[in-house]
Amino acid sequence: MDNPELSRSLRLQAASCRNLGSPFHGDLLDHAAEDLEAGGPVAAVLTPWAQADLRKLFDDAMPLRLLGGLHDLVLSGDVPALAATYPRSGRGADAALAWIAARAAIIRHQDRLAAFMTHEPQTNEVRRSVCLAPGLLTLAQETGLPMRTFEIAASAGLNLNWDRYRYRFGDVAWGDPAARVAMDTEWTGGPPPVDAPVEVIARAACDRRPVDLTDPVQRRRLLAYIWPDQFERMDRIRSAIDLALALEVTVEAADAVAWTARVAAPQAGAVTVLYHSVFWQYMPADSQAALARTIAEQGARARPDAPFAWLRMEPAPDQMTNMEVRLTLWPGGQDRVLAEVHPHGAWVKWLN
Structure with missing residues (x-):
């Protein structure tokens, strides 16, 4: 392809993967960029972005779609030659060998991979709850009220269960010690208000295209976007999925703006919380403006x-x-920054 932005986007995402703790995916994307520049088969699955500029490529998360599609082939069990080259707990992986297998898989399963890549990435990083939960504890402490929690762009709704997980925030812990899902983080700053009384009396979630966890194909798609050399993340999301299935968690298919206007109005006797994570940046500017207006309208109704x-x-x-x-x-x-955080919750700098 003549578009140099394609290989540039792959290399930039490769650097980001390494910075976020996935050297395997970083190396795999560098090999993909080399293949593209040499006129290799990866070009065929990138055809929808043949004329895209760098902003469009990152808005669409094209490199992550490619990585997710390859990982989906691995998780399906349908391409054992590729699966044999991927990282496993206790065993490293050679990305150069993996790319040889990936290249063959791209040729053989081009249509399947291209179909996977038509769907925007949907992640549901459970460890983002370690970033959000301190804010919810802060609201419990400051208002002294039960909570109604509403998540938009919730994907499979795994972070809807934030109060059912166990956390360690530096030297302090919060949550049920017997929780199926436990997580910690590299915490700096003072402790969050772990003694605040928390009572969630209502919870709901929406997503434009929610992940149905009862569907094994959709469940596998969610797992495909977990980076394969980050074994703790994979174990944690599997446990969170098991809990969500046991609790029959559902996410409504709905537009965030209309849903917020319809369900998230303030209610006497409780603090109503609208929350989201790593979503805003992917919205078109007009949708951002519409949602901001709707949130401000709900805020104006508060007492x-x-x-x-x-x-x-x-x-x-x-x-x-x-x-x-x-x-x-x-x-x-009142608007304030509570913390600076890692995109996957690996560290939190608490500022409140």
């Missing part, structure tokens, strides 16, 4: 006995490479 909160884990407005947890609370609309 002292019916507060409304907007909690989000998103890139900082002025620096897209920095992720932060921000809270706005009505009445009043």
Whole structure:
């Protein structure tokens, strides 16, 4: 292909994967870029982006779609030659050998891989709850009220169960010691208010294209976007999926703007919390503006006995490479940054 931005996007995502702890995926993408530049078969599955600029490639997360599609082939068990080259717990992997197998799989399963890549990536990183939960504890402490929690862009709804997990925030812990899902993080700063009384009296979630965990194909798609050399992440999401299935968690298929207007109005006797993570940056500007207006309208309806909160884990407005947890609370609309965080929850710098 004549578009140099394609290989550039693959190499930039390769560097990002390494920085986020996946050297295998970083090396695999570098091999994919070399293949593309040499006119190899990877070009065929990138045809929908043949004329895309760098912004479009990253808005569509094209490199992650390619990685997810290859991992999906591995998880399906249908391409044992490729699966044999992927990392396993206790065994490293040679990305050069993996690329040879991946290249053969791209040729043989081109249509299947291309079909997988038509769907935007949907992740449901459970460890983002370790970033969001301290904000929810802060709201419990500051309002002293039961909570109604509503998540938008919830994917499979795994972070809807935030209060059913066990956490360690530095020297302090919170949550049921017997929880099926436990997580820690590299914590700096003072402790969050782990003594705050937490009572969730309502919870719901929406997504434009929710993942149905009862469907094995959709469940595998979710797992495919977990990087294969990050075994702890894979174990954690499997446990979270098992819990969500046991609790029969559901996510409504709905537009975030209309859903927020319909279900998230403040209610007397509780703090209503709208929250999301790593979602805002993927919305078109007009959708961002519409959702911001709807949230402000809900906030304007808040009263002292019916507060409304907007909690989000998103890139900082002025620096897209920095992720932060921000809270706005009505009445009043006070807005503040609670923490700086790693995109996958590996570390949290608590500022509150």
